[in-house]
Amino acid sequence: MESDGALPKWASEPCIMGIDEAGRGPVLGPMVYGCMYCALSFQTILASLEFADSKTLKEEKREELFESLKTNESIGWCVDVIDPRELSAKMLKKSKINLNEISHDSAMGLVTRVLNMGVLLTQVYVDTVGDPDKYAAKLSERFPSIKFVVAKKADSLYPVVSGASIVAKVTRDRALRNWTFDESAGNMQRSFGSGYPGDPETKAWLEHHKHSIFGFPTLVRFSWGTCTMYFKDGAEVVWEADGALDEDGSANKNGKRQLKLSNLGFTGGKRNSEEIESSGKGRCKFFQSRKLEQLTQF
Numbered sequence: 001m002e003s004d005g006a007l008p009k010w011a012s013e014p015c016i017m018g019i020d021e022a023g024r025g026p027v028l029g030p031m032v033y034g035c036m037y038c039a040l041s042f043q044t045i046l047a048s049l050e051f052a053d054s055k056t057l058k059e060e061k062r063e064e065l066f067e068s069l070k071t072n073e074s075i076g077w078c079v080d081v082i083d084p085r086e087l088s089a090k091m092l093k094k095s096k097i098n099l100n101e102i103s104h105d106s107a108m109g110l111v112t113r114v115l116n117m118g119v120l121l122t123q124v125y126v127d128t129v130g131d132p133d134k135y136a137a138k139l140s141e142r143f144p145s146i147k148f149v150v151a152k153k154a155d156s157l158y159p160v161v162s163g164a165s166i167v168a169k170v171t172r173d174r175a176l177r178n179w180t181f182d183e184s185a186g187n188m189q190r191s192f193g194s195g196y197p198g199d200p201e202t203k204a205w206l207e208h209h210k211h212s213i214f215g216f217p218t219l220v221r222f223s224w225g226t227c228t229m230y231f232k233d234g235a236e237v238v239w240e241a242d243g244a245l246d247e248d249g250s251a252n253k254n255g256k257r258q259l260k261l262s263n264l265g266f267t268g269g270k271r272n273s274e275e276i277e278s279s280g281k282g283r284c285k286f287f288q289s290r291k292l293e294q295l296t297q298f
Contacts (some may be wrong), residue, residue: 018126027224034166054169206230244279
């Protein structure tokens with residue numbers, strides 16, 4: 001998702017770029033990093049195009065401005081849409097990648113992408129994540145030929161970052177509106193509110209769409225702490241890991257360790273094996289609908 005067409009002539013002149021994100025805090029949907037770039041000589045005109053911090057604009061105005069910048073041949077843009085599953089997977093890795101690192105990597109990825117297109121970037125303005133000075137030093141070390149300005153509320157200080165803010169926000173809003181659920185259940189609802197943990201509509205949606213075994217739909221960033229409370233009554237799931245010891249330091253009769261989801265923050269009452277059996281009478285509807293059965297021989 002980016003501006004199309006051949007590289008314009010102005011891209012070979014010194015250019016500036018702004019970077020901003022949308023959807024850092026919500027428990028639902030992707031986080032989107034957006035950038036907008038143009039020739040340094042276009043700055044005066046850019047300041048007159050009514051770009052502003054996307055949070056201060058109504059949705060209709062953001063959409064209008066986004067459509068206008070898409071058709072403006074003096075402006076380029078691109079986005080990085082980070083799927084909620086990717087966010088959670090990185091944050092729950094054995095070697096955890098926190099949200100600040102993910103954000104920094106995304107911003108640097110946008111700079112790299114635009115440079116690889118052949119755009120002569122000389123100045124980049126970034127809305128900060130974490131300490132502005134440390135972030136600027138990190139960017140400068142990676143891209144020594146570019147001057148970086150990293151600031152708090154950069155989206156309200158620099159029009160080129162305001163434009164990037166609009167690109168990111170509109171892209172995320174559209175992604176949520178048009179979200180295609182991987183889950184095939186017929187009772188999936190789209191009225192999930194803003195996606196922020198404190199939104200009553202979002203909280204009601206999370207409560208309605210939790211599953212005691214399979215967790216949340218893929219729209220949800222299940223690594224967020226706010227999700228833990230929804231699984232206080234969730235099923236306890238047990239699996240085996242080869243060559244490990246039990247929690248008390250002893251191996252089970254097969255020399256394997258049994259790991260429980262309760263170790264990962266999921267708790268609930270114990271169930272008999274017959275109740276959690278994936279095949280046979282009373283098995284979960286998830287397995288029934290997919291005609292899945294347990295194999296004992298391979």
